Amino acid sequence: MRLSLFIKLRRNGKGCDGSMKLLWFVSTVLGLFLHPILHRAPATLSEREHHELAPIVVSLTTRNWETQVGDLKLPYVLGKQTTNYSHASASQAENIELAARRLNGTVVGPGKMFSYYAVVGPYTEENGYGWGRAFMGDRIVPSVGGGVCQGSSTLYSAILRTGLTVVERHQHGLTVPYLPPGEDATVAGDYLDFRFRNNRKTPVLIVADAQKRHMVVKIMGTSAGPDISVHHKILAIYPFKTIVRYRSDLKPGEEKILAPGQDGVRVQNWLEIKENKGGVIKQLGIDRYRPSPRIMERSRASMQRPDGVPGHP
DSSP: OOEEEEOOOOOOOOOSBTTHHHHHHHHHHHTOSOOSSSOOOOOOOOHHHHHHHSOOEEEEOOSOHHHHHHHHTOOEEEEEEEEEOTTSOHHHHHHHHHHHHHHTTEEEOTTOEEEHHHHHOOOSGGGTOOEEEEEETTEEEEEETTTHHHHHHHHHHHHHTTTOEEEEOOOOSSOOSSSOTTSOOOOBTTTBOOEEEOOSSSOEEEEEEEETTEEEEEEEESSOOOEEEEEEEEEEEEOOOEEEEEETTSOTTOEEEEEOOBOEEEEEEEEEEEETTEEEEEEEEEEEEOOBOEEEEEEGGGOBOTTSOBSOO
């Protein structure tokens, strides 16, 4: 078994939330949407600074994760999460599976920082990613690399249950279909990353697999971790609006739904950490998600005139 030590530089690449760079700027200026502890979006850095901040991780080349665990003596599951990607197109599913393959077998040494972008990115065609779906404002749009956020979100959800230190995490602009609101982590290019630090005195191993429309991420360690449960409370719901577009080329009564619409929410998130003398609550802050409109197309003949007669006046 060969151990390879590597440092990957950040390069530009798309991700799951094309609007997040602007959202981050507005959020920083106005003090909105930012998680008090985890939402620490770094400013755009120079290539030299990226080199200095790029995490050092160890990647094992074997495909058999049971062998990795045995050889490294990492038998304990510190945290685990499974997400479903039945909603994904074929190319987006391939992006998710590629991200899982690149995550699998990554070992983060004691005190070291893990960067999702350094291991999985850049999210470009040149790096093997195809087209998927991403969020742009309150809309869902095609984007190269769409789907890699399911990898970062599944990883974040698993990390929440380990006691490891989350250094950088950003919510999506809209809710995602595979995790509860408040438990996702978007990535975009080299300016929105997901990062955590191994605060243990021994290495941790990331085991990731994606097949049959399910992605599984496990964090393995040398000893058992704390007993942690993740909690969310919906504080507000923002109903979506319906946008109707009329077309003259549609038959009377014909209707098409271009986007189903989804509500926005405001959600409070916290961890409950069980200890010998009772539980400890760790607040994770409040996330806000926009509503996304339902967009429909109907025949122009179905429009109502002011006098109530069908048809355009």
